[in-house]
Amino acid sequence: MGNEKVKILIADDHVLFRESIESFLSKKDNIIILGTASDGFDVIKKTEEFKPDLILMDIRMPALNGINATKIIKQKFPEINIIIISALKESEYIIESLKAGAKGYFLKDSGLDTLVPAIEKVMNNEYYLDEKLSQEIIKNIINNQ
Amino acid sequence: MFFNDKKNLFSISFNSKSKNTRTIFHLEKTNNEIIYDYIIYKDKYFIFAKSIYVVDSDGKIIKKISFPSKEYFYITCEGENGYHHIITEKFFYTLNLNNYDIKKEIPLPDDLKDVAGFITISRASSNTFWLSFTNKGLYQLKKDEKNNKYLLKKENINHLIDNCFINNIIIDNNKLWLAINKLGLWYYDPETKFATNVYLKEEENNSIFLNKSYILSSDKILYLGCKSGFFRIIPNKSINNKKSNLLFTNFSFSNEIIDYQKLLSLKEITLPDGVNSFSFQCSLLDYNNPPKNIYKCFLENYDTTWNLLGNKNSFFYSNLEDGKYILKVLAINANGVSSSDTLHLTITIPTPFYRSWLGILLYLIFIFIIVYLIFYQKQKSNEKKLKQLREYSKQFVELQEKERSRISRELHDGINQVLSYAKIKLNSLHERLEKSSIEELEKVEKLLDDTNTEIRRISHNLHPIILDDLGLQKALLNLIRTYKERYNIEIDFIYENLPSVLPKELQINIYRIIQEGLNNIIKHSKANKALIKLGKKEEKLSILIQDNGIGFNVLTNEHFGFGLKNIKERVNFFTGSIRIDSFPSKGTEIYIEIPLKEVENGK
Numbered sequence: 107m108g109n110e111k112v113k114i115l116i117a118d119d120h121v122l123f124r125e126s127i128e129s130f131l132s133k134k135d136n137i138i139i140l141g142t143a144s145d146g147f148d149v150i151k152k153t154e155e156f157k158p159d160l161i162l163m164d165i166r167m168p169a170l171n172g173i174n175a176t177k178i179i180k181q182k183f184p185e186i187n188i189i190i191i192s193a194l195k196e197s198e199y200i201i202e203s204l205k206a207g208a209k210g211y212f213l214k215d216s217g218l219d220t221l222v223p224a225i226e227k228v229m230n231n232e233y234y235l236d237e238k239l240s241q242e243i244i245k246n247i248i249n250n251q
Numbered sequence: 252m253f254f255n256d257k258k259n260l261f262s263i264s265f266n267s268k269s270k271n272t273r274t275i276f277h278l279e280k281t282n283n284e285i286i287y288d289y290i291i292y293k294d295k296y297f298i299f300a301k302s303i304y305v306v307d308s309d310g311k312i313i314k315k316i317s318f319p320s321k322e323y324f325y326i327t328c329e330g331e332n333g334y335h336h337i338i339t340e341k342f343f344y345t346l347n348l349n350n351y352d353i354k355k356e357i358p359l360p361d362d363l364k365d366v367a368g369f370i371t372i373s374r375a376s377s378n379t380f381w382l383s384f385t386n387k388g389l390y391q392l393k394k395d396e397k398n399n400k401y402l403l404k405k406e407n408i409n410h411l412i413d414n415c416f417i418n419n420i421i422i423d424n425n426k427l428w429l430a431i432n433k434l435g436l437w438y439y440d441p442e443t444k445f446a447t448n449v450y451l452k453e454e455e456n457n458s459i460f461l462n463k464s465y466i467l468s469s470d471k472i473l474y475l476g477c478k479s480g481f482f483r484i485i486p487n488k489s490i491n492n493k494k495s496n497l498l499f500t501n502f503s504f505s506n507e508i509i510d511y512q513k514l515l516s517l518k519e520i521t522l523p524d525g526v527n528s529f530s531f532q533c534s535l536l537d538y539n540n541p542p543k544n545i546y547k548c549f550l551e552n553y554d555t556t557w558n559l560l561g562n563k564n565s566f567f568y569s570n571l572e573d574g575k576y577i578l579k580v581l582a583i584n585a586n587g588v589s590s591s592d593t594l595h596l597t598i599t600i601p602t603p604f605y606r607s608w609l610g611i612l613l614y615l616i617f618i619f620i621i622v623y624l625i626f627y628q629k630q631k632s633n634e635k636k637l638k639q640l641r642e643y644s645k646q647f648v649e650l651q652e653k654e655r656s657r658i659s660r661e662l663h664d665g666i667n668q669v670l671s672y673a674k675i676k677l678n679s680l681h682e683r684l685e686k687s688s689i690e691e692l693e694k695v696e697k698l699l700d701d702t703n704t705e706i707r708r709i710s711h712n713l714h715p716i717i718l719d720d721l722g723l724q725k726a727l728l729n730l731i732r733t734y735k736e737r738y739n740i741e742i743d744f745i746y747e748n749l750p751s752v753l754p755k756e757l758q759i760n761i762y763r764i765i766q767e768g769l770n771n772i773i774k775h776s777k778a779n780k781a782l783i784k785l786g787k788k789e790e791k792l793s794i795l796i797q798d799n800g801i802g803f804n805v806l807t808n809e810h811f812g813f814g815l816k817n818i819k820e821r822v823n824f825f826t827g828s829i830r831i832d833s834f835p836s837k838g839t840e841i842y843i844e845i846p847l848k849e850v851e852n853g854k
Contacts (some may be wrong), residue, residue, distance in 0.1 A: 193703070
């Protein structure tokens, strides 16, 4: 990850999450929170404005959902990494998110502690998937054969 | 004169003109017999009782003549050249007074046979007789010279006389005097068929006439015997034999009146369309005693007998069928002399338009159009109602889906987010707590997880938010995967050629249709394989739901009840069609087509 700090944009329509993630991450030395967005269009606008290294993106947001926002951002800024943070566990969401260009899928009810390793992993150009989700994905692979 | 003495013997006392002596016969052999009649012929006495007895001037029975048939009642009438006629309730006989030969001439017709009561007979000429039977009016009995046979014919006079018994028929040249109880005396001309009531005094008119009790003297004075005495009539004195003219004075129909001038030359008339009634007035130009002129009329093709108008000189006919009629009018003056001519007028009543072929055809066409319009209107209104009903139903389901979607989102995006947040917060406590407390914390975390899962389940059942987020294909993929995982059934899913964007309401309905279809398969079919296929064919979205289960009888099975009904209803929202093929033990196939254009236009 080098010495440079990771510049992060947080997108979630839920103010509690936005704030708790923001306050949690801003304490970390190697992370700078550039800003927060509350819907899909907002996050696109702020991405153009702030040019973050990484976006933490909720799926269910008003106006434009996180997956579609991810698609748009990745087209314009392929270098920006995106981690989905969602409470949705269905494999279709995961697959769609990954197809859209997200590099990680983080479950909201996992502890925030695992968020920092996730960010590190993605910034290291690896994929991150919440541990609980591997079961879902495996089932999906088997059943869709 | 005859009389019946108290010893039940019958006697005759006779005043012989030639001998001027009084002879009494005692006919002991005729005990208890009623003597109906008697005559004297060549010094012999013919006594008509149960048998006919021929008695000589000494009272000795020379001959007893029995009737060929059993008869109880009869009356006799003098014939010509030594013949005598006898009429019984069964036959008309001729008796040869010279050789006592009795000959059956004709039997009486059935309606006269065995008439209980009376018979009258009078001879008009050598071969013509006039008769009357109880309540039967006047009859003419005439010998046909060609075949030497008698013919009995009813003489229709008028409804009064035709149902009466005529006590006495008095022949006056070619005309008849009819003495009828209660009806009085009538003068009848068989030639004109015209009967005139001779105006007697009231008490005479009501008299009871005695049978055979009359004399028409040579000076044409009629003496009639009745219970209250006898009276004397001088008929010819008042009869004027001059014939007068009869003519129409008025003929009217609807509002039109044809006057006397025109009527003089009018022989034929056609009534206007739709008119089926007319009235007329006529007048006999006989001024001797005009109020006593009597009229009668007959409408050929309508009347069966002449209408006796009496002193009225007008009459009307109404509600006549279309056709040709001939009106005939006759009149007779106070003396019984008929008019010089019978009036004739041909009247044509045209076929009314509504009964003509064209009329009937138009009428039928009209009815057909009305019926068609009613049916068309009804069908249209039914269609409209059905459409409306479908629209209501659709709106209701849409509203329901919308509401469910809203609640689902509230649960998912609201409560679940809060729970997730709570969990994150609890998680952050881990570092700060002692080991013993951490166990408690984990229990709470587990509780939160379970709650979260439960809410997610409820939320998903209410509304698949995945449909909103990822679209129909992914939502169905998820749905089918869930069924596969949960029920261990192999489900193939094919989704091809469909437009990337489908209206939201169509999406949710397709989702529900397939969900319902899968539910049916799981609940009833016992299948281990199923196929869900969505495609597009000629601007139509097609859905195929197939299984290899036990199937059911489409006609009789109510198994699928609600589920299938629900599917059908949803298909109807989009004016789609549905076909269900299923046979016991051969699986089930539901094929649905929904026109896409209409869905888009409807949007």
